[in-house]
Amino acid sequence: MIDNYWELLPADFAPDSRVWVYQSSRLFMMSEALHIEDLLNNFTANWQSHGAPVKGYANLLFGQFIVLMADERATGVSGCSTDSSVRLIKQIEQLFNVNMFDRTTLAFKLKDKxxxxxxxxxxxxxxxxxITPDTIYFNNLVQTKEELENKWLIPVKESWLVKRIKIAS
Structure with a gap:
């Protein structure tokens, strides 16, 4: 598992670039991942907001998380351009028979998986x-590039989950 995923993020995007993380209900096979990579590259190359190109980035990380990013300092993202990204994710759901919108399933890094x-x-x-308080949790609620870099993979004890659990002393 690549722990330094942030090195894959574009260096020329502002720290406050908007981020959306979609978690797949399963790991994608290599052939699926390559197909998804093509879909994501095509999408970001043609992503527009009110006719203006969106400075966008998309990647499949850890074989299971689709990360979309838009640098709004270049072009603001409108409702229509956000809708187009959701349509892409729904297309991926249908193509590969996965769920990308289930917020009730949590992801953790255990034994490097x-x-x-x-x-x-x-x-x-x-x-x-x-799972322990130190287990790494994928906090898919991150909203900016800076949060993705610093608060996406965090220990359970530093996440919102700590309010939902009781830890024995």
Missing amino acids: VQMLPMAQLQYAIDNNF
Whole structure:
């Protein structure tokens, strides 16, 4: 697993560039990942907001997370341009029979792999030490490039999840 994913992010995008993270319900196979990469590259090359090109970036990270980014210092992102990105993600869902919009499944880095866990099983996983306060959590709620770089992969104890669990002392 590549821990220095931030090196894949464009250096010329502003720290406040808008970010959307979509988590797949499963790891993509290599052939699927290559197809998705083509779809993402085509999308960002043609992404527009009210006729103006959007300075956009898209990538499939860890084989399971699609990250879209728009540097709004170049062109603001409108509702229509956001809708077009959602249509792309829905297209990917249909093409590969995955769910990209399930916010009730959490992702953690365990034994150098992405492991999925239904939110309803979080306390059980904590109670049985499958997940600890130091386990790395994929915080898909990040909204900017700076947050993606610094607050996407964080320990459970530094995430919003800490308010939903009881940790035995």
